[in-house]
Amino acid sequence: MNVVKPIKSVDDLVMAGLAAPVDRAALEEVAARYAIALTPVVTRLIDRADPDDPIARQFVPDAAELTVAPEERADPIGDHAHSPVEGIVHRYPDRVLLKAVHVCPVYCRFCFRREMVGPQGLGTLDAAAMEAAFDYIRSHQEIWEVILTGGDPLVLSPRRLREIMEALAGIAHVKIVRFHTRVPVVDPEKIDVALMSALKASGKTVYIALHANHARELTAEARAACARLIDAGIAMISQSVLLKGVNDDPEVLAELMKAFVEIRVKPYYLHHPDLAPGTSHFRLTIEEGQRIVAALRGRISGLCQPTYILDIPGGHGKAVVSGSTVRATGDGCYSVSDYRGGEHSYPPAD
Numbered sequence: 180m181n182v183v184k185p186i187k188s189v190d191d192l193v194m195a196g197l198a199a200p201v202d203r204a205a206l207e208e209v210a211a212r213y214a215i216a217l218t219p220v221v222t223r224l225i226d227r228a229d230p231d232d233p234i235a236r237q238f239v240p241d242a243a244e245l246t247v248a249p250e251e252r253a254d255p256i257g258d259h260a261h262s263p264v265e266g267i268v269h270r271y272p273d274r275v276l277l278k279a280v281h282v283c284p285v286y287c288r289f290c291f292r293r294e295m296v297g298p299q300g301l302g303t304l305d306a307a308a309m310e311a312a313f314d315y316i317r318s319h320q321e322i323w324e325v326i327l328t329g330g331d332p333l334v335l336s337p338r339r340l341r342e343i344m345e346a347l348a349g350i351a352h353v354k355i356v357r358f359h360t361r362v363p364v365v366d367p368e369k370i371d372v373a374l375m376s377a378l379k380a381s382g383k384t385v386y387i388a389l390h391a392n393h394a395r396e397l398t399a400e401a402r403a404a405c406a407r408l409i410d411a412g413i414a415m416i417s418q419s420v421l422l423k424g425v426n427d428d429p430e431v432l433a434e435l436m437k438a439f440v441e442i443r444v445k446p447y448y449l450h451h452p453d454l455a456p457g458t459s460h461f462r463l464t465i466e467e468g469q470r471i472v473a474a475l476r477g478r479i480s481g482l483c484q485p486t487y488i489l490d491i492p493g494g495h496g497k498a499v500v501s502g503s504t505v506r507a508t509g510d511g512c513y514s515v516s517d518y519r520g521g522e523h524s525y526p527p528a529d
């Protein structure tokens with residue numbers, strides 16, 4: 180199907196054959212709460228013959244989003260509790276989030292900031308708010324890394340990105356600038372010379388954390404966009420969310436992690452899904468997640484292993500949730516489990 184226009188409404192979804200007219204009322208209710216957007220690249224990726232397509236599941240709204248579980252919350256990872264000025268989240272001493280924009284090219288149905296992003300979200304920082312955010316970074320010498328997230332910072336024009344990077348260039352204690360984005364996958368043509376030149380305008384070391392959850396997202400065009408970034412001197416790492424019905428299978432996850440490594444994107448974080456409102460249909464239990472992640476050990480190279488993490492609700496930061504493979508057994512001895520589930524003493528008894 181030759182899709183050329185972005186999908187931004189329930190009408191667009193129905194017209195594109197991605198929603199049934201009979202579901203329109205429920206989906207309009209979803210749309211009133213949470214933004215909808217699919218780029219043409221994503222729309223083309225959807226397998227319409229598969230009712231359980233993992234791409235559609237990530238981006239096409241579902242009436243299940245109207246069910247809010249008691250444990251879910253509007254700010255699941257506690258950004259607000261650590262926001263000293265608008266647009267800044269300072270949760271750990273050596274790094275801050277800079278949320279310059281709350282718009283994305285696609286809206287993920289499981290988004291942890293779904294109450295903040297979209298046309299009805301927190302918008303884009305104006306010039307005064309940006310300057311206040313830079314002042315905060317300037318006055319905190321301990322900030323070594325600035326992480327642009329949002330929203331998706333690569334929706335900004337090269338001119339706006341260049342302004343941000345030039346402002347950061349003047350802050351000597353900031354050494355690393357990291358971008359969290361889906362753009363190389365969902366709108367790969369946007370990764371052009373102007374954008375890459377803007378990203379490099381600070382002279383700082385730049386990392387891009389690429390958000391993708393299924394190997395099918397890494398199309399030839401997405402791979403080429405990543406290659407352009409990496410060849411331009413920008414390091415890339417991955418971030419994925421472990422999602423029921425998308426990648427909650429060791430084979431599927433292994434394929435994704437291997438694909439990242441093949442395109443020089445180092446697997447970094449695999450997030451346990453956050454307690455965002457209306458997302459319980461995506462969540463698996465911690466034990467299920469640990470079993471899936473444990474099954475990656477031994478199956479794929481160490482290069483391909485992500486760190487499975489949970490953002491502790493309330494803003495308490497990240498915790499590693501991969502099951503422990505080492506257990507103290509007393510007298511300075513340990514039991515160590517291998518990837519097949521076998522137990523071994525350390526140091527060995529013989």
Ligand code: SF4
Binds near residue numbers: 285289291361
């Ligand atoms: S790209 Fe990120 S911020 Fe935007 S909807 Fe998806 S998860 Fe949320």
